[in-house]
Amino acid sequence: MSKKQKKKKLGSVIVISVSALIGAVGGVLGVGSGVFDDMTGADTVVLLVSLVIWFMLGIVVHELGHLIFGWASGYTFGFFKLGSLSWFKEDGVIKFKRSKNFVPGQCLMIPTDNEAEFKFLLYNLGGVIFNFLTGFAMLLLWYLLPSDHLLRSFAMAGVIFNFLFGITNLIPIRSQGNDGANIMEALRSADGKRAFYLLLYING
Numbered sequence: 001m002s003k004k005q006k007k008k009k010l011g012s013v014i015v016i017s018v019s020a021l022i023g024a025v026g027g028v029l030g031v032g033s034g035v036f037d038d039m040t041g042a043d044t045v046v047l048l049v050s051l052v053i054w055f056m057l058g059i060v061v062h063e064l065g066h067l068i069f070g071w072a073s074g075y076t077f078g079f080f081k082l083g084s085l086s087w088f089k090e091d092g093v094i095k096f097k098r099s100k101n102f103v104p105g106q107c108l109m110i111p112t113d114n115e116a117e118f119k120f121l122l123y124n125l126g127g128v129i130f131n132f133l134t135g136f137a138m139l140l141l142w143y144l145l146p147s148d149h150l151l152r153s154f155a156m157a158g159v160i161f162n163f164l165f166g167i168t169n170l171i172p173i174r175s176q177g178n179d180g181a182n183i184m185e186a187l188r189s190a191d192g193k194r195a196f197y198l199l200l201y202i203n204g
Contacts, residue, residue, distance in 0.1 A: 025126030043153045050157035056104040058143035058161040061134050062169070063105035069126025070109030073119040078108040078204045111197055118197045120186045124179040128166045135162035 067080060079088045081103050087096050097177060111118050138158030145152045172180035185192035 046150050047153035047157055050154040051161065052070050053113050053154075054161040056156045057158075058131060058134075058165045060105040061162065062165055063107040065125060065126035065128070066107045066109060067126075069122045070107075071128070072125060072126075073111075073123050074117070075109035075111050075123060075200075076204075078110045079106070081106040108203060109200070115194065115197055115201075118193065120193060120196055121183065124183045124186075128169050128179060131162040131166035131169075133182075135166065137157050138162065148181025 045092070063080070067077075071077075077087075077094060078087050081087070081099075082105060084098050084100065084102050085096070086099055087094055089095075109123065135158065138155045142152050142155035142159065145155065169179045172178070172184040174181045174185070182196050186191075186196050
């Protein structure tokens with residue numbers, strides 16, 4: 001196994017370990033606070049199905065955050081994909097197509113030609129911010145709904161996965177090239193910032 005493969009494997013192990021830790025802490029807190037005491041069999045089924053749904057929705061929310069904050073940072077649209085549906089910019093025109101490859105969510109925004117004005121922080125944090133905002137919204141929904149409402153389980157799944165996606169993306173893992181790693185490298189040196197700029201610009 002090459003050094004690069006070892007680093008990538010270590011990054012995956014870290015993400016899985018952190019995810020498991022967050023899940024375990026959430027479970028312990030949930031049991032201790034009595035959150036799961038009133039759950040029926042139907043609630044459990046809805047929660048399990050919702051966890052699968054939110055696994056994909058959480059990714060979509062994350063990529064939408066990059067899209068919105070990319071626009072806010074002066075980037076132009078490059079590519080966005082939901083499932084098998086793709087929107088991409090070609091010759092200055094946004095086009096649409098279906099593809100056989102299924103991806104829950106993917107986004108590419110292109111920075112301006114002026115590298116000196118490159119804004120990377122909000123673009124990288126956009127996905128995390130959207131996940132956290134959605135997580136808080138689902139927590140509020142869970143709190144406001146009656147205790148016997150089935151949507152409480154859907155809301156709880158939304159809380160779990162959105163905070164999970166947000167936190168794991170903030171942890172800098174260079175081998176994964178996640179948002180936290182991009183921010184850390186760009187803040188650490190001018191070369192790191194330029195490398196990230198060129199990555200986006202050339203791919204665009």
